[in-house]
Amino acid sequence: xxxxxxxxxxxxxxxxxxxxxxxxxxxxxxxxxxxxxxxxxxxxxxxxxxxxxxxxxxxxxxxxxxxxxxxxxxxxxxxxxxxxxxxxxxxxxxxxxxxxxxxxxxxxxxxxxxxxxxxxxxxxxxxxxxxxxxxxxxxxxxxxxxxxxxxxxxxxxxxxxxxxxxxxxxxxxxxxxxxxxxxxxx
Numbered sequence: 637x638x639x640x641x642x643x644x645x646x647x648x649x650x651x652x653x654x655x656x657x658x659x660x661x662x663x664x665x666x667x668x669x670x671x672x673x674x675x676x677x678x679x680x681x682x683x684x685x686x687x688x689x690x691x692x693x694x695x696x697x698x699x700x701x702x703x704x705x706x707x708x709x710x711x712x713x714x715x716x717x718x719x720x721x722x723x724x725x726x727x728x729x730x731x732x733x734x735x736x737x738x739x740x741x742x743x744x745x746x747x748x749x750x751x752x753x754x755x756x757x758x759x760x761x762x763x764x765x766x767x768x769x770x771x772x773x774x775x776x777x778x779x780x781x782x783x784x785x786x787x788x789x790x791x792x793x794x795x796x797x798x799x800x801x802x803x804x805x806x807x808x809x810x811x812x813x814x815x816x817x818x819x820x821x822x
Contacts (some may be wrong), residue, residue: 643759648808650763653727653801657688662760663729666800669756670733673748681739682749683730685786692785693730697722697779700769707772723769727799732770746795753798763803770797779819 667684675681686691700723706714715721724730733740733750750766757764771794773779788794 638683638809639759640755643755645810647755647758647764648810649765650801650803650805650807651725651765652769652803652805653725653763653799655726655728656802657728658762658800662757663800664763666753666756667731669789670749670753672729673745673752675745675748676739676741679736679739679745681745681751683734683736683741683789683792684749685734685788686776687730688728690728693724693728696730696770696773696782697724699773699776699782702770703776703779704769713780723796724767724799725765727763727801728761729800730767730797731800732786732788732794732797734794736789737791737793739743740794743795750796750798753758753800754778757800761802762800764798764800767799770794 637803663686670681670682670684671680687696696722701716701721704712707713720726731750731753733746734752735746739745755765773783773794783794
């Protein structure tokens with residue numbers, strides 16, 4: 637089996653990270669993999685914001701916690717009440733992917749880039765997990781101010797992010813794949 641197929645089948649979401657920062661060379665390769673994702677009409681409509689500043693990560697976490705607590709969603713509220721809450725599981729690196737709203741398909745473009753980022757991280761021995769909650773930064777005044785600080789370009793929307801770091805625990809096993817998700821027409 638090829639290394640690519642092996643990476644696709646073995647990558648798992650990691651939610652327990654060591655505090656050690658990932659190497660600059662690994663980050664560079666991971667970002668490059670994101671930049672080489674397929675995109676509609678090759679528009680490459682994404683923008684990557686890499687956050688490795690622990691103070692900024694803490695402020696983002698607090699903003700998301702406040703949004704969760706005020707969401708009215710019982711699952712979000714319960715998660716935000718956790719003493720050690722962090723939407724990105726205390727990972728030392730966060731890559732935020734935003735897309736240009738004027739492009740053909742910004743959300744699929746950003747999603748494909750995030751997929752490449754996570755696969756590249758896995759191939760390099762770096763753990764990752766998709767973090768969707770940063771999309772909600774637009775819903776609060778505090779979050780909008782953070783978007784400015786994160787230098788999200790005007791006209792771009794956050795579609796997701798990847799928390800990255802070295803795995804501090806056991807790698808989860810894959811749950812069984814759902815039945816009935818494939819139809820083949822010949």
